[in-house]
Amino acid sequence: MSALSDSASPLYEKVKDFVLANIGSGKWAQNARLPSENDLVNSLGVSRMTVHRALRELTSEGHLRRVQGVGTFVAPPKAQSTLIEVSNIINEIRDRGGKHRAGVILLERVEHPATAIVRAFEFDQTKPVDHSLVVHFENDIPVQLEERYVNPALVPHYLDQDFTSIATLEYLQRCTPLTEVEHLISAVPAGPEQARLLQMPERDSCLVLHRKTWTGATVATVNTFTHVGSRYSLGSRYRPTHKPA
Amino acid sequence: MSALSDSASPLYEKVKDFVLANIGSGKWAQNARLPSENDLVNSLGVSRMTVHRALRELTSEGHLRRVQGVGTFVAPPKAQSTLIEVSNIINEIRDRGGKHRAGVILLERVEHPATAIVRAFEFDQTKPVDHSLVVHFENDIPVQLEERYVNPALVPHYLDQDFTSIATLEYLQRCTPLTEVEHLISAVPAGPEQARLLQMPERDSCLVLHRKTWTGATVATVNTFTHVGSRYSLGSRYRPTHKPA
DNA sequence: TGACATGGCATGTATATACATGTTTCACTC
DNA sequence: GAGTGAAACATGTATATACATGCCATGTCA
Numbered sequence A, B: 001m002s003a004l005s006d007s008a009s010p011l012y013e014k015v016k017d018f019v020l021a022n023i024g025s026g027k028w029a030q031n032a033r034l035p036s037e038n039d040l041v042n043s044l045g046v047s048r049m050t051v052h053r054a055l056r057e058l059t060s061e062g063h064l065r066r067v068q069g070v071g072t073f074v075a076p077p078k079a080q081s082t083l084i085e086v087s088n089i090i091n092e093i094r095d096r097g098g099k100h101r102a103g104v105i106l107l108e109r110v111e112h113p114a115t116a117i118v119r120a121f122e123f124d125q126t127k128p129v130d131h132s133l134v135v136h137f138e139n140d141i142p143v144q145l146e147e148r149y150v151n152p153a154l155v156p157h158y159l160d161q162d163f164t165s166i167a168t169l170e171y172l173q174r175c176t177p178l179t180e181v182e183h184l185i186s187a188v189p190a191g192p193e194q195a196r197l198l199q200m201p202e203r204d205s206c207l208v209l210h211r212k213t214w215t216g217a218t219v220a221t222v223n224t225f226t227h228v229g230s231r232y233s234l235g236s237r238y239r240p241t242h243k244p245a
Numbered sequence C: 001t002g003a004c005a006t007g008g009c010a011t012g013t014a015t016a017t018a019c020a021t022g023t024t025t026c027a028c029t030c
Numbered sequence D: 001g002a003g004t005g006a007a008a009c010a011t012g013t014a015t016a017t018a019c020a021t022g023c024c025a026t027g028t029c030a
Helices: A011-024 A037-044 A048-060 A089-095 A115-120 A168-175 A192-197 B011-024 B037-044 B048-060 B089-096 B115-120 B168-175 B192-197
Strands: A064-067 A071-074 A082-086 A100-110 A129-138 A141-150 A180-189 A205-215 A218-228 A234-238 B064-067 B071-074 B082-086 B100-110 B129-138 B141-150 B180-189 B205-215 B218-228 B234-238
Touching (some): A011 A037, A011 A048, A037 A048, A048 A064, A089 A141, A141 A192, A180 B180, A205 B180, A205 B205, B011 B037, B011 B048, B048 B064, B089 B100, B089 B129, B089 B141, B115 B218, B141 B192
Antiparallel strands (some): A064 A071, A082 B082, A129 A141, A141 A218, A180 A205, B064 B071, B100 B129, B141 B218, B180 B205, B205 B218
């Protein structure tokens, strides 16, 4: 008589389910110590390697905490933060079935960028950066103003891209492995320049997304996405507890 | 002469590094097929179980794609979406070293909620829901208006909480395992009610975060977080390619 | 009483072996 | 030539075994 389910799934999955069920039911409370691997081997009738794999995977999924020589414990509830997924605007529009068009306003190498830019790139001295300013239209109505500064040391030939068709982030990810991303989302009133390019009334609300990306310790890109508040919102649906196949 | 590094890390880690190095250098291009497990066993001089573990972990980390009976392939670049982490306001303020205070405006059971709420909960008929409205202050300045509708079937005793001290999301996550989260971020001008509660000028920009959570197929909560645009932005730093320990 | 050695027990890694399961290929048969 | 079946080969799972490593309690010796 085993405590494991009799489904068709592999044994280590059943062991994982068994552990999760005990946690879910509250039988094994938070920070409680689990039976040792050998205990589970005896009570469940499977080999230690199988138990070990189950516990190892549950640990890497954040459900358990293990300390060599001490034992296995129910992990404290996962960080009470939630993730939002930001996809690029072109796919987003296409997914909605809308027509996308992009207008390139600016495309240049800036030899002596403003100090704010130099500081954002964490340069110790002034270095040239590539700069692009693109307006994205959905069904010929402007929805996003995309401004990018790119580190030419990491992304060569950035200015040679065809910005009207290629998703910029896609190109960047192909060029250089981005290791870290910082986001800042804010709501600000539109300035005159933004109002003109986005064809919106001045001082109306804009949804602004700042994004800064790193490759290792080096800043790769600094971006600002400005959206017309009344025409755009940033949405996402996310499943926090994803079971890896 | 092995191709593996001579560091102190475990063997399966070295195998993982070996594979990642070959992908990173472009020697194994995207969608290219890797040598079979047995090939790697012969060329690297480790057991198949060790190779298998390395490849399995790299697969679950998204670097590889495996098909039983066919082979192992370099995974296409990960979804060009980026994740934003939203943490709760209380921790955020505390982390900044600010003083947090909360004021409860409303706390009630709504027997006959508005149709918009009924629709948001995907009820097939009118059912009562619990409702709370809380203002969060940072150093006695209001920064967030938090409005929640909670499904009493999933979260009993919601109204009995002490909302001024406990993080609401924290409580919800303890009560019911939330399986899915939907977010919508937008920028809208403040209405009269919001302007009053948040002590801000009417029509100034607000950063609004809508959040809807599910437990299984059932809607658990429907929330709206309204922030003063000039005082608050939603930030996060995220490492996309996280190596599990 | 304090310091230290040691044994017991927990998890962590590595291997050999076996069989299961899915895919492709290829030769054989009809 | 079409269909079929078996072999070859790929990954997937499960076990037994061995040893490594880390932590802790116990007991002994100074």
